[in-house]
Amino acid sequence: MYKALTIAGSDSGGGAGIQTDLKTFAALGVYGTSVITALTAQNTKGVHGIHPVPPDFINCQLEAVLSDIPVHAAKTGMLGDAKTITAVADSLNKHRVSNLVVDPVMVAQSGDRLLQEDAVDALRDKLLPHALVVTPNLPEAEVLLGRQITTVDAMVAAAREIRLMGPRHVLVKGGHLEGQDMVDIFFDGRTIHHLSEKKLDTPHTHGTGCTYAAAIAACLAKNLSPYDAVTRAKQFITDAISHGICVGGGYGPTNPMGALLRELELSRASQALYKALAALQKTPACANILADGRSNIFYSLEGANSLEDIASFPTPLYRCHNTIAQAGDPVFAGGLYPEEMLLQAHQKDARIRGMINLRYTPEMALAASALNYKTVKLSGDFAKLSEIPEVLVIEPTEEQEGQIILFARTPQEAAQKTAGLARSFSGC
Numbered sequence: 001m002y003k004a005l006t007i008a009g010s011d012s013g014g015g016a017g018i019q020t021d022l023k024t025f026a027a028l029g030v031y032g033t034s035v036i037t038a039l040t041a042q043n044t045k046g047v048h049g050i051h052p053v054p055p056d057f058i059n060c061q062l063e064a065v066l067s068d069i070p071v072h073a074a075k076t077g078m079l080g081d082a083k084t085i086t087a088v089a090d091s092l093n094k095h096r097v098s099n100l101v102v103d104p105v106m107v108a109q110s111g112d113r114l115l116q117e118d119a120v121d122a123l124r125d126k127l128l129p130h131a132l133v134v135t136p137n138l139p140e141a142e143v144l145l146g147r148q149i150t151t152v153d154a155m156v157a158a159a160r161e162i163r164l165m166g167p168r169h170v171l172v173k174g175g176h177l178e179g180q181d182m183v184d185i186f187f188d189g190r191t192i193h194h195l196s197e198k199k200l201d202t203p204h205t206h207g208t209g210c211t212y213a214a215a216i217a218a219c220l221a222k223n224l225s226p227y228d229a230v231t232r233a234k235q236f237i238t239d240a241i242s243h244g245i246c247v248g249g250g251y252g253p254t255n256p257m258g259a260l261l262r263e264l265e266l267s268r269a270s271q272a273l274y275k276a277l278a279a280l281q282k283t284p285a286c287a288n289i290l291a292d293g294r295s296n297i298f299y300s301l302e303g304a305n306s307l308e309d310i311a312s313f314p315t316p317l318y319r320c321h322n323t324i325a326q327a328g329d330p331v332f333a334g335g336l337y338p339e340e341m342l343l344q345a346h347q348k349d350a351r352i353r354g355m356i357n358l359r360y361t362p363e364m365a366l367a368a369s370a371l372n373y374k375t376v377k378l379s380g381d382f383a384k385l386s387e388i389p390e391v392l393v394i395e396p397t398e399e400q401e402g403q404i405i406l407f408a409r410t411p412q413e414a415a416q417k418t419a420g421l422a423r424s425f426s427g428c
């Protein structure tokens with residue numbers, strides 16, 4: 001297994017530093033080891049206190065890890081002071097850790113200092129020359145160069161100059177620049193690359209710099225080239241910000257696990273929906289009770305709180321050679337009526353996670369009652385129903401077509417009920 005090391009501070013709020021680094025390594029499939037340089041008493045609003053770890057004990061941690069677990073890459077984050085920087089640089093040198101990402105953390109997003117002012121020289125002179133990639137944000141690049149950087153052109157010039165300080169590659173991050181495009185500049189000594197993504201409208205960006213640098217280190221550990229590592233990491237940080245977590249009263253953290261968990265949820269949803277489809281296909285009569293161009297199978301994630309948590313096939317089911325077919329793999333928030341009803345049903349009764357909507361005929365409504373399915377005829381607002389029935393009958397009006405909706409604990413159970421209804425309705 002690929003292994004990486006983070007040398008950084010602990011963020012008690014869980015959003016930056018060691019905590020996000022280890023989550024990022026795990027999300028990218030890399031085994032994470034850690035050397036803690038400082039404990040911070042921190043939350044989403046700011047840093048309440050810093051308890052530095054003595055350099056001797058930082059060395060002790062470095063020796064313990066590196067003498068036993070050879071790592072494929074390492075990253076540094078908050079180092080705090082010049083003595084720590086020297087201890088870390090000496091140890092990385094001794095153990096010949098070559099895939100090193102240096103995130104020159106100086107000030108937290110909240111404005112609290114994380115590196116003593118007189119430690120900047122040590123950072124520049126002792127650590128930057130060992131870096132394969134250094135990742136300053138704009139204020140850090142300004143401190144390193146002693147001048148303001150306010151444009152993309154100035155970021156390009158900064159990347160060239162910072163490279164003269166010794167790192168083999170420089171990534172100047174532009175998250176602090178005004179504008180709708182989030183542009184970073186990557187310089188490999190020959191070519192300037194622009195990495196650009198659209199700005200996401202979210203306040204939950206605590207720990208972005210740490211997550212980004214940890215993702216670069218994880219990708220280097222997996223043998224990607226520095227350019228491929230930063231481009232993959234840029235995609236990773238954008239995803240992690242898009243899944244940012246709303247915790248605390250300040251800036252919530254990025255979510256390194258967000259995209260991965262979403263993929264897992266979609267794959268579980270797909271399995272559940274395909275199982276339900278297979279159950280419908282076993283009973284050919286089910287094709288007779290579909291609502292033309294409107295029937296679908298729906299699946300709700302546990303604890304769903306928006307349509308983004310409701311999956312379905314991307315287009316309605318259709319009859320094909322006497323069976324039922326679908327045209328594409330499941331998606332979340334497919335925009336298909338009546339997905340909102342499953343969301344409301346699940347919010348009212350957490351056991352309900354599957355739904356199928358069918359054609360309305362008065363005979364079908366009668367057949368459902370005859371089968372002893374708990375059936376309710378909708379009159380008024382669905383949201384006002386005190387209990388979710390097994391079968392909801394929506395009679396046609398001048399404005400809308402009628403529909404019969406089956407609710408169940410799983411899509412497969414809804415499909416089995418559909419099959420029961422189809423058999424009884426067709427007299428089989």
Ligand SMILES: Nc1ncnc2c1ncn2[C@@H]1O[C@H](COP(=O)(O)OP(=O)(O)OP(=O)(O)O)[C@@H](O)[C@H]1O
Nearest residue numbers: 109137173174175176182199200205207208209210
């Ligand atoms: N709102 C956003 N939408 C999309 N990408 C963003 C957003 N904010 C920051 N980023 C991206 O996140 C990465 C890190 O950003 P930034 O330049 O803010 O680093 P940083 O200051 O070290 O981070 P932080 O101090 O918040 O941990 C960059 O690639 C930046 O473009």
Ligand SMILES: Cc1ncc(COP(=O)(O)O)c(N)n1
Nearest residue numbers: 009016017078108109206207
């Ligand atoms: C332990 C630690 N390390 C790094 C940061 C920087 O992250 P941010 O700039 O998002 O506050 C932090 N706040 N705390």
